[in-house]
Amino acid sequence: MYEELCLYIDGEFIKGGGRREQDVMNPATGDFIGKVPHATTADLDRALAAAQRAFDAWKTVSPLEKSRVLRKVGELTRERASAIGRNITLDQGKPLAEAIGEVTRCADHCDWHAEECRRIYGRVIPPRQANVRQFVLREPVGVCAAFTPWNFPYNQAIRKIAAAIGAGCTIIIKGPEDTPSAVVAIARMFHEAGLPPGVLNVVWGVPSEVSEYLIRSPIVRKVSFTGSVAVGKQLAALAGAHMKRVTMELGGHSPVIVCADADVERAADLLSALKYSNAGQVCVSPNRFYVNDKVYDTFMARFIDRTKAIKVGSGLEPDTKMGPLAHERRLPAMAEFVADAAARGGRIELGGNRIGETGYFFAPTIITNPPDDSKVMTNEPFGPIAPCVTFKDLEEAIRRANSLPYGLSSYAFTTSTRNALAIQNGLQAGMVHINHAGGALPETPFGGIKDSGIGSEGGTETFDGYLTTKFVTQLD
Numbered sequence: 001m002y003e004e005l006c007l008y009i010d011g012e013f014i015k016g017g018g019r020r021e022q023d024v025m026n027p028a029t030g031d032f033i034g035k036v037p038h039a040t041t042a043d044l045d046r047a048l049a050a051a052q053r054a055f056d057a058w059k060t061v062s063p064l065e066k067s068r069v070l071r072k073v074g075e076l077t078r079e080r081a082s083a084i085g086r087n088i089t090l091d092q093g094k095p096l097a098e099a100i101g102e103v104t105r106c107a108d109h110c111d112w113h114a115e116e117c118r119r120i121y122g123r124v125i126p127p128r129q130a131n132v133r134q135f136v137l138r139e140p141v142g143v144c145a146a147f148t149p150w151n152f153p154y155n156q157a158i159r160k161i162a163a164a165i166g167a168g169c170t171i172i173i174k175g176p177e178d179t180p181s182a183v184v185a186i187a188r189m190f191h192e193a194g195l196p197p198g199v200l201n202v203v204w205g206v207p208s209e210v211s212e213y214l215i216r217s218p219i220v221r222k223v224s225f226t227g228s229v230a231v232g233k234q235l236a237a238l239a240g241a242h243m244k245r246v247t248m249e250l251g252g253h254s255p256v257i258v259c260a261d262a263d264v265e266r267a268a269d270l271l272s273a274l275k276y277s278n279a280g281q282v283c284v285s286p287n288r289f290y291v292n293d294k295v296y297d298t299f300m301a302r303f304i305d306r307t308k309a310i311k312v313g314s315g316l317e318p319d320t321k322m323g324p325l326a327h328e329r330r331l332p333a334m335a336e337f338v339a340d341a342a343a344r345g346g347r348i349e350l351g352g353n354r355i356g357e358t359g360y361f362f363a364p365t366i367i368t369n370p371p372d373d374s375k376v377m378t379n380e381p382f383g384p385i386a387p388c389v390t391f392k393d394l395e396e397a398i399r400r401a402n403s404l405p406y407g408l409s410s411y412a413f414t415t416s417t418r419n420a421l422a423i424q425n426g427l428q429a430g431m432v433h434i435n436h437a438g439g440a441l442p443e444t445p446f447g448g449i450k451d452s453g454i455g456s457e458g459g460t461e462t463f464d465g466y467l468t469t470k471f472v473t474q475l476d
């Protein structure tokens, strides 16, 4: 049974009831699986009023109680991971093991926020006069509006919700209409965990209409968005016009540098698994492969070999390693990247085509030697396409890696500490992974620089986005 889709406003689950509804499709089959109700303007006003009212009480609730609620949601998340994961596979397409893994790992996010929200401390600043006291208080920013995408529907939502709620804020979240089951499941668990009405509200609708309405509202004090750079810039501009703080977790075009001294075969194995996970629909997916010309042939042979072995199919089939793209609109987007690269001299070594006519499957694709200014080397493919080029020296590779306006994630493989140091100092990215692909843990920062965003949705830095600073000075 697929999730019963609904709005969640002021502690109440609200079904369609004559509202406009949007079809939800299974990307592996193209079949209809559910309808998600769009919030009316009256619903949004109700969510805003509820979040405002709830904030006045929630901000003063003991951190121990906030912690209890988050921990309970962590427990429920573990208990229900299989059922929630199955629904994510149905609406988003990723293989069941990946979907269940996404949900299970999110229980750690709940636990971590449950712990850390008890450690939001202010500080005391030594005064210049003996009879003066100086304090810095950290206070919740207020009502937050959050907008989350379809690629990790559970993970992206829980990070924002747990941080907001842990900090003492209230939140209205508009989840992804294409893949709505995870956010509804999250709302049900917070409800069961005893979260007071109005602290969390879930709405759906036409993204640009809902975001504009919420961001313009004087009730909303903070905006958090995960999605494309173009939309992030629009929302940040609107938030700026109303002087609201933002966290923007936007797209990237993560470079990979494979040095001549790397463990090349290990790099190829790891990168093939990473590149095609979630069909490449990952903001930190390795996207531009710069391989030293001395090891290029060895790397490519292994990378192609590993990638050929990826079994593409319905996420519900037990041996599937890569599912369909999450939406039909991503198919022409992939075809355009491939056509442009081929027209500009790139060689399609593997894939490059849609698979079948049913569902939105696109073959794992490897393109060699597309020019640096081709579409696939300059625009985030957000799909299963790996363009690979050669370089001669590390300085050149770092310069080419830094040549785009993005700066989210980056990867490098080397056994030399000198190279590793040059890479970590030289790469312009919010995250640098050397010889492995760790990250996206609750305790580690996650965010970009340059056009890839503002702020972090991971690590203790997360709370910075949901707290304000108040300086208090007192005489006698």
Ligand code: NAD
Pocket (backbone or CB within 6 Å): 147, 148, 149, 150, 151, 176, 177, 207, 208, 209, 211, 212, 226, 227, 228, 229, 231, 234, 235, 249, 250, 251, 252, 282, 283, 329, 380, 381, 382
């Ligand atoms: P899109 O730009 O239309 O939408 C991306 C996401 O932003 C979706 O979840 C969508 O609902 C939301 N969105 C779009 N316009 C919005 C608005 N005005 N207000 C609030 N939310 C809005 O593109 P798409 O076809 O859905 O996805 C493709 C592109 O999105 C990719 O190229 C990728 O760069 C980006 N994306 C990034 C992430 C990420 O984790 N950074 C996740 C999903 C999509």
